[in-house]
Amino acid sequence: MSADDLYQQALVQLAREAAGAGRLPAPGVEATVDNPLCGDRVTVEVRVDGGRVAALAHRVRGCLLCEAAASLLGRGAAGLGEGEVEAIRRSVMALLREGTPPPATPLPGLEVFAPVRAVPSRQTCVLLPFEALAAALRAALQDAGLTGHQDAGLTARPEADPAATGSTSTTAR
Amino acid sequence: MKKDLLAALRADLAAKKSVVLATELATGAASLVHPFGEGRGVEPRLFAAAREAAQDDQSRLWQGPAGTVFLRVYNAPVRVVIVGAVHIAQALAPMVQLAGYDVVVVDPRRSFATEARFRGITLSTDWPDEALQKLGLDRRTAVVTMTHDPKIDDPALVAALRSEVFYIGALGSKKTQAARRERLGKLGFDEAAQARVHGPVGLPIGAVSTAEIAVSILSEVVACLRGGQAALRKP
Numbered sequence: 001m002s003a004d005d006l007y008q009q010a011l012v013q014l015a016r017e018a019a020g021a022g023r024l025p026a027p028g029v030e031a032t033v034d035n036p037l038c039g040d041r042v043t044v045e046v047r048v049d050g051g052r053v054a055a056l057a058h059r060v061r062g063c064l065l066c067e068a069a070a071s072l073l074g075r076g077a078a079g080l081g082e083g084e085v086e087a088i089r090r091s092v093m094a095l096l097r098e099g100t101p102p103p104a105t106p107l108p109g110l111e112v113f114a115p116v117r118a119v120p121s122r123q124t125c126v127l128l129p130f131e132a133l134a135a136a137l138r139a140a141l142q143d144a145g146l147t148g149h150q151d152a153g154l155t156a157r158p159e160a161d162p163a164a165t166g167s168t169s170t171t172a173r
Numbered sequence: 174m175k176k177d178l179l180a181a182l183r184a185d186l187a188a189k190k191s192v193v194l195a196t197e198l199a200t201g202a203a204s205l206v207h208p209f210g211e212g213r214g215v216e217p218r219l220f221a222a223a224r225e226a227a228q229d230d231q232s233r234l235w236q237g238p239a240g241t242v243f244l245r246v247y248n249a250p251v252r253v254v255i256v257g258a259v260h261i262a263q264a265l266a267p268m269v270q271l272a273g274y275d276v277v278v279v280d281p282r283r284s285f286a287t288e289a290r291f292r293g294i295t296l297s298t299d300w301p302d303e304a305l306q307k308l309g310l311d312r313r314t315a316v317v318t319m320t321h322d323p324k325i326d327d328p329a330l331v332a333a334l335r336s337e338v339f340y341i342g343a344l345g346s347k348k349t350q351a352a353r354r355e356r357l358g359k360l361g362f363d364e365a366a367q368a369r370v371h372g373p374v375g376l377p378i379g380a381v382s383t384a385e386i387a388v389s390i391l392s393e394v395v396a397c398l399r400g401g402q403a404a405l406r407k408p
Contacts, residue, residue: 039281039325041300061281061300063324 010112015067020074024057029143031135035124040066044073044132048140052081058129065116065125073129076107085137089130096123174203181205186247191313193223194245197237208246209312209337228312230399249313250275253394256301256329257319258285261344265317265387266294272391279304281325301329310336315394317342317374321349323356334362334369340397342374342390371397 028047034040040062047055056077058070069092080088084106092110094100099117102110113126174182174194182205185192196203206212208227212220219242222235226244235242251274255262258280269276270293279297280286286296297304301318310316316333317340318326326343330353333341343353350372357367375389376396395401 034281034283036283038322039283039300041281 004115007112007115011064011068014071014109014112015064017071018067018074019071020056020058020077021070022057022059024055028055028057029136029140031132031139033128033132033135035062035128038063038125040125040128042066042070042128042132044070044129044136046077046133046136046140048137048144048146051141051144051146052079053077053085053133053137056133058132060129062128063122063125065113065122066128068112069126070129072107072109072112073133076109077133080106080137082134082137082141085130085134089127089134092127092130096126178203178205182247189249191227191249191311192247193227194247195219195223196243196245197239198234198241198243249311251313251315251398252277252308253315253317254279254305254308254310254329255317255319256280256326257321257344258282258287258290258296259319261383261386261390262319263290264384265390266291268384268387268391269394270294272395277304277308279329280320301325302332305329305332305336310338312337312339314338315340315342315397317344317390317394319344321345323353326353327356327360330357330370331360331362334366340394341370342393343370343372344374344390345372347373 024045024047026047028045030043030045032041032043034042041060042062043059045057046053056073058074060067060070088107088110091100091102092113095102095110095113096117099114116122116126182192182194185205185207190207191209193206193208194203195206206215206220206223208220208224219237222237223244226233226235226246227248230246230248232246233244235244253269253274253276255265255276255278258278262278266276266278277295277297278286278291279299279301281298281300283298286298288296297307299307305316308314310333314336316329316338318329320326321344330341330343334357343350345353353372354367371393374393375386376392378385378389378392380386380389
């Protein structure tokens, strides 16, 4: 069995686990990001405490990769701050674009997406949940009066696939 | 006609709801019948007659137990929902408008469902199941799926199969159709249920070009709406 097969199994398992799928019991702040080329759509909802993610839920309309990435966040996003979320997003990008092995902290398990490096057209699917989390967290922090650093990467997404100019919409409920 | 009856009729028309105005010729007494509703509170024979008239899209005189009744049909506009803002949809949507029907193009892929590609056409970038629920599928609606992507087509077909739409079409080759039948089968739609899906879509007129395929699809929609002979062929 090749490494890719192992990763494939891990991706399917991760997607099926659907950790964090659904809504938070007490409504938080949410952000939706989509991929206009394939229609994948991710809504991430967070509640913050002390400037960090206290709870996360997500709703995914999309492919297995998108579901797997959201599920990984469902497993491990609690406790992350804005800087860490941005660092994770950059790690995912570096893994997908350059094959750079991702660090095991603060979010373990990112290496499962290594095979997607060979499929540029699907990389946005992996990135969507991370971008939705960044947007939701930023909105939640603003809501809480804890405006974090205005990170250019979150609003303009200059490094994202130029064709995939996904829109971000946030809703505070 | 009484004022409140007229107001109710106008409200139904505004809500694009099919309604039949039943007037007893001898007395002038009039009432509204919703032919595709449950018929509660309506004399069963009158309800059946109104329903038949609405299905035929034809007003008529009806000999009721209490005398002759004029059944005036006000049907909701025919509406074709195209799922997939693809190039055949670009040809089909304006043809549907020319035929006098409403048209909506649904595609969650925003780069396809753009105003520039579909000038003057109502677009929805919701996922098909959500979009179709909002639109409210009824007996005056046809649904055609065109994306070739099960992720987008299947939720639309499922919603259509669970509704009373008069036409369901699925674009795709025989091979694509076999795969689609297998997937829908796993979701609990047996062969009889799936017989409602016309696939490969369109009448067999030997269409080659994009526009010709659109003609063949629209022809099949008309045939199913009007009960034309062509609608009788096995989908």
